[in-house]
Every structure is written in structure tokens, then in C-alpha cells.
Amino acid sequence: MSIIGKKRILALLAALLLICGALVPAIAETGSAETDKLYAAIDESGYAYVTAAEATIFYADESLTEESRCGFLRKKVTLLATSYTAEGAVQVWLKQGGEVTSVYIDRAAVKNPQKETNIVNQAEKAGLVPVEMEVGSVYVHDASVKPLVNSAFQQWFINLAEDFYKNIIEYDRWLLLLQGLGNTMVMTVGALMIGVVIGIIIAVTRSVWETNGAKMQPGVGKFLLRTLDGFFTVYTTVFRGTPMMVQLLLMTFVILKGIPYAMLVAIISFGLNSGAYVAEIFRGGILSIDKGQMEAGRSIGLTYAQTMWYIIAPQVIKNVLPTLANEFITLIKETSIAAYAGVMELTMAGNRIRGQTFSDFMPLIAVAVIYLVIVMVLTKLVGILERRLRQSDAR
Amino acid sequence: MMQDKTMTGEAVLSAQKKNPLISVRDLKKSFGDLHVLRGVDQDITTGEKVVLLGPSGSGKTTMLRCLNLLEQPTGGQVFFEGEDITAPGCNINKVRQRMGMVFQQFNLFPHLSIMKNITLGPMKLKGMDKDEAEAKAIELLKRVGLQEKANAFPRQLSGGQQQRIAIVRALAMDPKVMLFDEPTSALDPEMVGEVLTVMTDLAKEGMTMVVVTHEIGFARSVADHVIFMDGGYIVEQGKPEAVLDNPQQPRTQDFLRKVLK
Numbered sequence: 001m002s003i004i005g006k007k008r009i010l011a012l013l014a015a016l017l018l019i020c021g022a023l024v025p026a027i028a029e030t031g032s033a034e035t036d037k038l039y040a041a042i043d044e045s046g047y048a049y050v051t052a053a054e055a056t057i058f059y060a061d062e063s064l065t066e067e068s069r070c071g072f073l074r075k076k077v078t079l080l081a082t083s084y085t086a087e088g089a090v091q092v093w094l095k096q097g098g099e100v101t102s103v104y105i106d107r108a109a110v111k112n113p114q115k116e117t118n119i120v121n122q123a124e125k126a127g128l129v130p131v132e133m134e135v136g137s138v139y140v141h142d143a144s145v146k147p148l149v150n151s152a153f154q155q156w157f158i159n160l161a162e163d164f165y166k167n168i169i170e171y172d173r174w175l176l177l178l179q180g181l182g183n184t185m186v187m188t189v190g191a192l193m194i195g196v197v198i199g200i201i202i203a204v205t206r207s208v209w210e211t212n213g214a215k216m217q218p219g220v221g222k223f224l225l226r227t228l229d230g231f232f233t234v235y236t237t238v239f240r241g242t243p244m245m246v247q248l249l250l251m252t253f254v255i256l257k258g259i260p261y262a263m264l265v266a267i268i269s270f271g272l273n274s275g276a277y278v279a280e281i282f283r284g285g286i287l288s289i290d291k292g293q294m295e296a297g298r299s300i301g302l303t304y305a306q307t308m309w310y311i312i313a314p315q316v317i318k319n320v321l322p323t324l325a326n327e328f329i330t331l332i333k334e335t336s337i338a339a340y341a342g343v344m345e346l347t348m349a350g351n352r353i354r355g356q357t358f359s360d361f362m363p364l365i366a367v368a369v370i371y372l373v374i375v376m377v378l379t380k381l382v383g384i385l386e387r388r389l390r391q392s393d394a395r
Numbered sequence: 396m397m398q399d400k401t402m403t404g405e406a407v408l409s410a411q412k413k414n415p416l417i418s419v420r421d422l423k424k425s426f427g428d429l430h431v432l433r434g435v436d437q438d439i440t441t442g443e444k445v446v447l448l449g450p451s452g453s454g455k456t457t458m459l460r461c462l463n464l465l466e467q468p469t470g471g472q473v474f475f476e477g478e479d480i481t482a483p484g485c486n487i488n489k490v491r492q493r494m495g496m497v498f499q500q501f502n503l504f505p506h507l508s509i510m511k512n513i514t515l516g517p518m519k520l521k522g523m524d525k526d527e528a529e530a531k532a533i534e535l536l537k538r539v540g541l542q543e544k545a546n547a548f549p550r551q552l553s554g555g556q557q558q559r560i561a562i563v564r565a566l567a568m569d570p571k572v573m574l575f576d577e578p579t580s581a582l583d584p585e586m587v588g589e590v591l592t593v594m595t596d597l598a599k600e601g602m603t604m605v606v607v608t609h610e611i612g613f614a615r616s617v618a619d620h621v622i623f624m625d626g627g628y629i630v631e632q633g634k635p636e637a638v639l640d641n642p643q644q645p646r647t648q649d650f651l652r653k654v655l656k
Binding site for chain 2: 215290292293295296297298299300301302303306310311314315318
């Protein structure tokens, strides 16, 4: 299937979703017009129930005292929907003089179980769907909030929106996420820069030793190269052979504990670790270049260094660039563990919000979505880069 | 390259025998226990065209690669223009600027355009400016009939075209000698001719050439001197008509019988 075909199908799906989204409330509204002739009522003894259509009900005015309850104001209201809070209260949405409002009816106060059942039964008969509400959630008595809770989907959506508001918008919590994202990116870029420098040094040293070591005259140069090669072999083995988490904790609490900047320690840790991987990427890149290239360069009269610089390096970089970009993407996700070293990065920002709002879903999902979007965008860019490089090959 | 006069006359050659361009003395090369060259002596004079023949593993390619030290000999000496290039103090990079080499696999630089492949050496090593180097490259490209490929990349070219470009790249450095390492072995049969034509033209212009090849026809028509190698030794050498048409050694006879069949 062509790309355009895929795009069309995606657009079609999006349009369908939009139409459904618009239709659901509309359908619910027309449905409710037939069935919402239910009335919420609180009788003189303080018992609450919902009764059938056209009945007159008493409107619970919360400001009334126990004594004055007998004198409830009689007002005709239209019941729109009922729902239950987890504490057991029934929330009844009413329309009164064109205004939408809601009252809470405490089920604990409903002493007569028959009457409580009535409330539920009547509501169900009317085609209303009771919806469980979340613990600790606060519902706003606000006329602007549309109280048509006629379907589970709608309730879910409203909860989601409220959750989103509470966790992301309220108190500018998104700023926390933004700050976290900034730190994540700074750490990733810093670590990769360190990693590339270390990686190139290791890769060049090791491949020079690998290809020329045997031919070298014994001497200081050979000894130095052999020692460096050995050291770098140990380096890559250690950094690739232990978990990043352990390395980070060791760096933070043992090796670099004198440095008070958690972020700096994290950048160094990730950089050292990434260096071991980037070294292998570059080494593979160098070894993948046909040895005829070096010979051709040398046969013209270029020195080893010149050949490396003008002939080998450009080809290596071209070969290695997509892999390096993928290392960058991996690193973005890997830096999430910097939270354990006390860095306010994206994951920790999400966790912080969890602590403030006591909700798990929205902060964690938000963090996950941010990572995903960044990774997807970068992956797409890497794809474009790869295609570009391939094109210049074929040119 | 581009000598003032062609140097094919007997007199010129014999005069230069005393002062060879390249001298090889007791050249030895071994890879571990494998002795590829077991002591080779040879003089190559300016303008001479030498063809190295031999079965695979005979040491002919190693011999050629020892001439510009792409292989480091394990014994013996190589003199170029009187200088011992195997001596420890010798700047081999300077020496290689005067020795062009053409490889079996062309080894063009795939990330550079044809023009940049050719001008890289002159610009980085001879201090030529871009215009000068490019003018020279165009002139050389015209000679091999590929001037319209200047801005192409190696991968867009056929094998024969790539090898002609590789020859031009070597010539751009104005070498004193051109070393060819089986230049037509990696080519499709229909492309061998175009490369051999360029090489023959080069020979006619008086270039000193050392060629490792299996093209007996080329050896017969172009070579001044044919060397047959086997087992790390020079088995037989002489004028092409002598070595190719009337070989004295059984190994030479055997090889030629197989090749010419």
C-alpha cells in the first residue's frame, strides 16, 4: 500500500472518530429527552428518593437547619441524571428554571432501604446509567459543567478531562513536566556528546591497534598503544557489562559523591556509559570500510592521518550516523533512571505530580506520551536521514 | 608521465640500464611462516614497461606492492630514483607521491565525486589550488574519454569507467612510474578493452609501467620486459617474444599452456 493510501485511511479514521465524538452527546441528549422525566425528592422526614415523572419534589437547600427542614421550598425541577459517589452519596443533576445544578443526597441518611432501592430502580427504569465515582474526587457545582452523564463513555471522558485538568493544568503543573523534559534533553545531549568523544577516541585507538599493531616496531609507541587498547577493552567490558542503574548509583553515592550537582553527575555517568556503546558503533563503522580505501589513500602519498581524515572518517560518519541517532533515542529513555540520583527529569516530574494529586493514571500516562512523541518524532527524522544518506550513495 | 619524447629506442633503454628508476635487491616477504617472496632482484628503468606474470600465490602482486611499500618487505632493499625507500629514515609518503598505483578493485573514494577523487591528492599534497587541479583533472579525463563524468560519483560508473578514473587519479600526481595490480581482473569481459586501451596509450606516451596481469595479449603488445614468477622467485624473464612464445622453463610453459588455452 502506498504512503498516500495509508494517509487517506488515517484521515478517514480521524474524521470518523470526530463525527462519533460529536454524535455521542447528541444521541445522549435526544435519548434523555424522553427518559429524564424523573424527579429527585427529599421528603419531610429527611429521606431522599427519586420519584417518577411529573411529581413535585422538594429541593434540598443545604443552608436550611434541621428545624427549618419542614419548611422546604417547593420548587419544580427536572431530573437530568443521577450518579453515585464512592462515599455512597447520590448525586442528582437537576434542571431548575433553565439552570443546571446538582444536589447530593447522602445515602447514609436514607434509613429506609426500600426507598434507596427506589432511587436506583427508578433511575434505571428511566434508562439512566449509574456511574461509580472516584475516591476523593471533587465535583464542581457549576452550571457550565454539562451534567448529561448518560453513558459510561461520556462519564469516562469527563473524568479524563477533569483528571487532565487537575494533573496538568491546575497550578501550572505542566510547567513541572516541561522543566523535567528540559532536563531530560539536556542530560541526553550532554551524555551523547561525552559519549561520542570517548567513543571516537576508543574506536580509533582500538582499530589502529587492531589493523597496525602487529606491524609496529617495538618501542614506546607500540607499548602505549597496547596499554591503551587494553585499558579501553576493560572500559567497554565494564560499562557494557553492568546495569546503568548500578553505575549511576555508584557514581552518585560513591565515586563522585563530592560533586553536589546531581545533574552533572548523571550527565557524566550516562556519558561514560554511552561512550562504551558509541565506541563499538564507531569501531564497527571503521572496520566496515574496505581496506582498499586506506591503501588507495596511502598510494597517492597521503599520510595515515590524512587518509583517516579525508577518506575514512567521512565514510565512517555516514555509515554510523543512523546508529548514533538511535543511540540518542535509547539514551532519552534511559535517562529516566536519573530520578534515582535526584535529578528532576521528566519521569520524576510525573512522579512529583502523582505525589501532589494522589492520582497515578494521568501523570504517568502524560510522561509516557511525552516520551513516546519525542521518540516517534526522532525515529521519523532518523528514517529521513537514512533515506537521504542512501540517496547520496546511489547518486 | 607525458615525457618530452617517447623512450622506446634500444639505445635510450641501454643507456638508462646503468641508472635504473627502481632497483630491487634480494627482496623478501613472508607472512608468518608463509614465504611469498624468497629473494628477488630486478631493475626497472625509466620508460620501461614490465609485465609480471605468474600463477596465483606466485608473489607477483606482493612484489608489486613492495615497490611502494604497501607491503613492508621482511628483507632486502628497494631503491627508487637512487634512494633506499626501505631505509628507516625514508619518508615513504613523499616517495609514493611519485609512484602511481592502480588496484584490482579500483578503490575509488565512494563519498567523493570523480572530480574530487582526482583533485584530492594534487590539492592536499602538491599544494595546487582548486582551479589548477581541476583544469588538470579535466585534461586527464578528456584523455580517457570521461570528461562528462566529472561530477558523477563512483557508484554511478561502470567497472571499466571506474578503473579509467582510478588511472587518472594516479596520473594526476604526475608519477614517475605507474604500478598496476591486476587492473582488469575485476572487470566484466566487455570492459577489459577500454582499460587496456588507456594503458596502451599511456605506454605509448613513455610512462614507466609495472603491470601485474593475466592479459597475455597486452603483455605481448606493450611490454618491453616480461617476468614470470612462481613460488616467490623470478623463474624466467626477458623480451615478451622470448618468454611468451618460446619459454625455456617447464613451469613457464605449463602456466602459459593453461592461460592461453
